[in-house]
Amino acid sequence: MPEIPKKPTQFGDVAPHYDLLMEGVPYAAWILYLRQLLSVWKTTPRTVLDLACGTGNVTELLHEEGYDVVGVDIAEGMIAQARDKAKEKGLLIPYYIQDAAELNLEKRRFDLCVSLFDSLNYILEPKRLQMAFERVYAHLNKGGLFIFDLNTDFALQNQFFDQDNISSSEPLKYDWRSTYYPKTNRCKIDMQFAYAMESGEVVQFKEVHWQYAYSTEQIVEMLTSAGFSLYETYQAYTLRSPSATADRIFYMAKKTG
Numbered sequence: 001m002p003e004i005p006k007k008p009t010q011f012g013d014v015a016p017h018y019d020l021l022m023e024g025v026p027y028a029a030w031i032l033y034l035r036q037l038l039s040v041w042k043t044t045p046r047t048v049l050d051l052a053c054g055t056g057n058v059t060e061l062l063h064e065e066g067y068d069v070v071g072v073d074i075a076e077g078m079i080a081q082a083r084d085k086a087k088e089k090g091l092l093i094p095y096y097i098q099d100a101a102e103l104n105l106e107k108r109r110f111d112l113c114v115s116l117f118d119s120l121n122y123i124l125e126p127k128r129l130q131m132a133f134e135r136v137y138a139h140l141n142k143g144g145l146f147i148f149d150l151n152t153d154f155a156l157q158n159q160f161f162d163q164d165n166i167s168s169s170e171p172l173k174y175d176w177r178s179t180y181y182p183k184t185n186r187c188k189i190d191m192q193f194a195y196a197m198e199s200g201e202v203v204q205f206k207e208v209h210w211q212y213a214y215s216t217e218q219i220v221e222m223l224t225s226a227g228f229s230l231y232e233t234y235q236a237y238t239l240r241s242p243s244a245t246a247d248r249i250f251y252m253a254k255k256t257g
Helices: 014-023 029-039 057-064 074-089 126-140 151-156 215-224
Strands: 047-051 069-072 094-099 110-115 140-151 172-182 187-198 201-213 230-235 246-255
Touching: 014 074, 014 187, 029 057, 029 140, 029 246, 047 140, 057 069, 057 074, 057 094, 057 140, 074 094, 074 187, 094 215, 126 151, 126 215, 151 172
Parallel strands: 047 069, 047 110, 069 094, 110 140
Antiparallel strands: 140 246, 172 187, 187 201, 230 246
């Protein structure tokens, strides 16, 4: 297995193009699904932490829903984009550059923490993910919920990341190829990009992303160790229990103590 760089290349050069890359993502549908999950758990939060918020697309939608929302991400370039968009739209959304495993918003506490789009798969060390869960727990009010989704080992082993749009007419073209290393539960995704500028110049760059395939058993054990006493798993975008071939699982955990 190739060595993982100490300073990851992910979400660096792609940050200014991220919203274009994710243009086809149905963000509004994800918000509707969040509403559904909150309804099942009979919870009406007022304050929300969007952990690993990226460029703030979900954060902005949560703000539009009327929540008092804060965004946090480890990638400086992504937060820079989020802040620029908020300023341009006149949105008073605080954004912070922080590592989830070292989350510290001082005395801020939230009714809900969300971390979407398999963001937590990017934490490659189980010990660090355990720390992240503990920091989320510390930042939740009593009765607060933690909702997040993870790519499954089934998805990463079966190369669900492999995709491209080379034959399209989009200004941002990409070609992604993944390699799974079963001995370490890690997946390496080599991403090639080419962006056609208005001047006609084509800028090419690449990023290498890594994800860790966590099992449900691992996650439940970590949530319990962090202090969460109630939790549930769902096949993505449904209220069903995950199947053996689920590619994405949503987790919900509650702080009852």
